[in-house]
Amino acid sequence: MQNIAILAGNIGQDPETRSTQDGKKITHFTLATSRPRYSEGRVLRDENGYRVQDTEWHRITCFNGVGKTVQEHCSKGMKVLVRGRIHYTKWKDQQGNDRYGSEIIAETVQFLSRKQTESERGGQTDYDDDIPF
Numbered sequence: 001m002q003n004i005a006i007l008a009g010n011i012g013q014d015p016e017t018r019s020t021q022d023g024k025k026i027t028h029f030t031l032a033t034s035r036p037r038y039s040e041g042r043v044l045r046d047e048n049g050y051r052v053q054d055t056e057w058h059r060i061t062c063f064n065g066v067g068k069t070v071q072e073h074c075s076k077g078m079k080v081l082v083r084g085r086i087h088y089t090k091w092k093d094q095q096g097n098d099r100y101g102s103e104i105i106a107e108t109v110q111f112l113s114r115k116q117t118e119s120e121r122g123g124q125t126d127y128d129d130d131i132p133f
Helices: 064-073
Strands: 005-011 016-019 025-036 053-063 079-092 098-111
Touching (some): 053 064, 053 079
Parallel strands (some): 053 098
Antiparallel strands (some): 005 025, 025 053
């Protein structure tokens, strides 16, 4: 038996890292995956002729070196390929109701695009000082 998840998509927000009580670092981010919507065996299209897409959001958790690499090199909007396993959790909310959640525990994260600079995201950062000539 195996629990394998492979997702390719866009990062929804900049990764966030927190530390546990014993000092371990955990990095989280969300990943959006999209697929075309079908009706009666055909891809649905909008009034402009574009495919209608259904988007799903996945919570991704990274530990150790994978988390450090993601924190340093990933940003919102990047395309990544995540390989890992599905992890389910159950807890009780403040009213005593059972609540359920799921996340992907990443074993590897491959970068399919590069990290965007501030200017590409709409900022006015000047990177001319980084040019080596």
